Amino acid sequence: MQAIQKPRGTNDFFNTSALLLNHTENIIKAVVSKYNFSEIRTPLFEYTELFTRGIGTETDIVSKEMFSFEDRGGRSLTLRPEGTASVVRAYLENKLNSENAVNKLYYLGTMYRAERPQKGRYREFRQFGLETIGSSSPLADVEIILLNLHVLKSLGIENSKLYINSVGCKKCKPNYEAALREHFKSEFDNLCGVCKVRYEKNILRMLDCKEETCKKIMSNIPKFEEHLCEECATHFDTVKKELKNNNIEYEVNPMLVRGLDYYTKTVFEVQSSLLGSQSAILGGGRYDYLIGEFNNGHDIGAVGSAMGIERILLIIESLNKKNEERLDVFIVAFEDTAYKVMPLAQSIRENNFSVEFEYDIKSIKSQFKMSSKKNARYTIILGSEELTKGKCKIKNMDTTEEKEINITDIKDNIK
Numbered sequence: 136m137q138a139i140q141k142p143r144g145t146n147d148f149f150n151t152s153a154l155l156l157n158h159t160e161n162i163i164k165a166v167v168s169k170y171n172f173s174e175i176r177t178p179l180f181e182y183t184e185l186f187t188r189g190i191g192t193e194t195d196i197v198s199k200e201m202f203s204f205e206d207r208g209g210r211s212l213t214l215r216p217e218g219t220a221s222v223v224r225a226y227l228e229n230k231l232n233s234e235n236a237v238n239k240l241y242y243l244g245t246m247y248r249a250e251r252p253q254k255g256r257y258r259e260f261r262q263f264g265l266e267t268i269g270s271s272s273p274l275a276d277v278e279i280i281l282l283n284l285h286v287l288k289s290l291g292i293e294n295s296k297l298y299i300n301s302v303g304c305k306k307c308k309p310n311y312e313a314a315l316r317e318h319f320k321s322e323f324d325n326l327c328g329v330c331k332v333r334y335e336k337n338i339l340r341m342l343d344c345k346e347e348t349c350k351k352i353m354s355n356i357p358k359f360e361e362h363l364c365e366e367c368a369t370h371f372d373t374v375k376k377e378l379k380n381n382n383i384e385y386e387v388n389p390m391l392v393r394g395l396d397y398y399t400k401t402v403f404e405v406q407s408s409l410l411g412s413q414s415a416i417l418g419g420g421r422y423d424y425l426i427g428e429f430n431n432g433h434d435i436g437a438v439g440s441a442m443g444i445e446r447i448l449l450i451i452e453s454l455n456k457k458n459e460e461r462l463d464v465f466i467v468a469f470e471d472t473a474y475k476v477m478p479l480a481q482s483i484r485e486n487n488f489s490v491e492f493e494y495d496i497k498s499i500k501s502q503f504k505m506s507s508k509k510n511a512r513y514t515i516i517l518g519s520e521e522l523t524k525g526k527c528k529i530k531n532m533d534t535t536e537e538k539e540i541n542i543t544d545i546k547d548n549i550k
C-alpha cells in the first residue's frame with residue numbers, strides 16, 4: 136500500500152523548523168506589544184460571500200484560488216484566503232467600535248489559497264496580519280509600515296525594500312482608470328488574453344501582468360500619483376513625509392496596485408531579493424470602503440497589512456546558510472605588496488576571523504572575482520601607497536561600501 140503524503144502546497148513543521156516558527160512568532164508578539172495592538176482570532180472558514188464581496192469577484196483569489204465547500208445545509212463555506220475580510224466581519228459583528236474609537240488588531244494564523252505551489256508560494260501558509268480600524272489618518276498607515284519594519288529588523292532581516300503607491304479613492308480612481316484605458320486602447324490587440332479581460336473588467340489589475348509583451352506595453356503608463364484628487368494627494372504626501380521623518384527609505388512604484396480590490400489611497404509592499412520570484416515579504420494598504428460594504432454604506436477608515444511567515448522563515452534560513460558558509464575577509468594585493476599579505480592575514484586570523492588570499496598575484500579583477508566566489512563579507516585591498524601610510528581599503532561586499540581605514544582598525548571594521 137502506498138504511503139499517504141501531505142497535500143500539495145502544505146508544510147510540516149518539526150524540530151528546527153518548528154523552533155524557528157515559534158521563535159519568529161514570539162518576536163512578532165514582542166514587537167506588537169510595543170505598539171499596543173491586541174490579538175484577534177477568527178474562524179478558519181467563513182461564509183463564501185464574505186470573501187467574494189470583500190476581496191472582489193475579479194481578483195485571482197476569488198475567481199480561482201478559494202477552497203470552497205458546502206455545509207450540510209447547502210450553504211457555501213470557504214477556508215479563509217486572507218484575514219482582512221474576517222477581521223472586518225468580526226469587528227462589525229462584535230461591535231468592537233463601541234469600546235474603542237480606534238481598534239488596533241493583530242493576528243497570526245493559517246490562510247488557504249489554491250495556488251500553483253512553488254518556493255515561497257503554498258496552499259496553506261501563515262500570515263502575521265495587522266488591522267487598524269477607525270482612523271483615516273495617514274499616521275495610521277505609517278505606523279503599520281513602521282511596525283512591520285520593526286519586526287523585520289528584530290528578526291535580523293535587512294536588505295529588504297519598501298515600495299509604496301496610492302490607488303486613490305472613489306472620486307479619483309475612475310479618472311485614472313480612464314487614463315489607463317485610453318493609454319492601452321491602441322495596443323489592445325497586442326495584450327495577452329488575461330489583460331484583454333482585465334481591460335474590460337478590472338483595468339488596474341493589468342499592471343500586475345507578468346507577460347513580457349504586456350510588460351513592454353506597460354513601460355510608460357500614466358502614473359496614479361498624477362491623477363489623485365486633492366484629498367488623496369495630501370494623504371499620500373503626508374505618508375511620504377512621515378516615512379522620511381522616521382528615516383524610512385522607500386520607493387514610489389506606480390505599478391504597485393496589489394491583488395485585492397478593497398484598497399484605497401496608500402498601498403505598500405516590502406520585497407526581498409533573497410526570495411526569488413515570490414519576492415513579497417508583506418503587503419497591505421488602506422481600505423476605507425470595505426467596512427461600508429458590510430455596514431450599509433457607513434464607511435470607517437481602516438488600514439492593514441499581512442506578512443508571509445513561511446517567506447520570513449525562508450529568508451532566515453538563507454541568511455543562516457549564507458553566514459555559516461561565509462569567509463570573513465579576502466585580501467587583494469598588488470605585485471609590490473604581495474609579501475605583506477601573509478603577516479596581515481595572520482594578525483586578522485588571530486582575532487578569530489577567517490581570511491584567504493591568492494598565492495599567485497593575479498589581476499585585481501580576478502582577485503575580486505575570487506573574493507565573491509568565496510562569499511567573503513569583506514575584501515581588503517592592500518595598495519602600496521596606502522600601506523606606506525599604515526592604511527588599506529576595505530570593501531563591504533554586501534553593501535559595496537568602500538573606505539580607507541588604518542590597518543590597526545581592521546578588526547573593528549569587520550565586526
Ligand code: HAM
Pocket residue numbers: 216217218219248250255256257258259260261262264265266394395415416417418419420421422438439440441442443444445446
Ligand atoms: P496579500 O498580499 O495577499 O495581502 O498577502 C500578504 C502576504 O502573505 C504576501 O506578501 C506574502 O508574503 C504572503 N502570501 C500570500 N500568498 C501566499 C502563499 N500562497 N504562500 C505563502 N505566502 C503567501 C493580504 O492577504 C491582505 N489581507 C493584507 C492586508 C491586510 N491588507 C490590509 N490589511
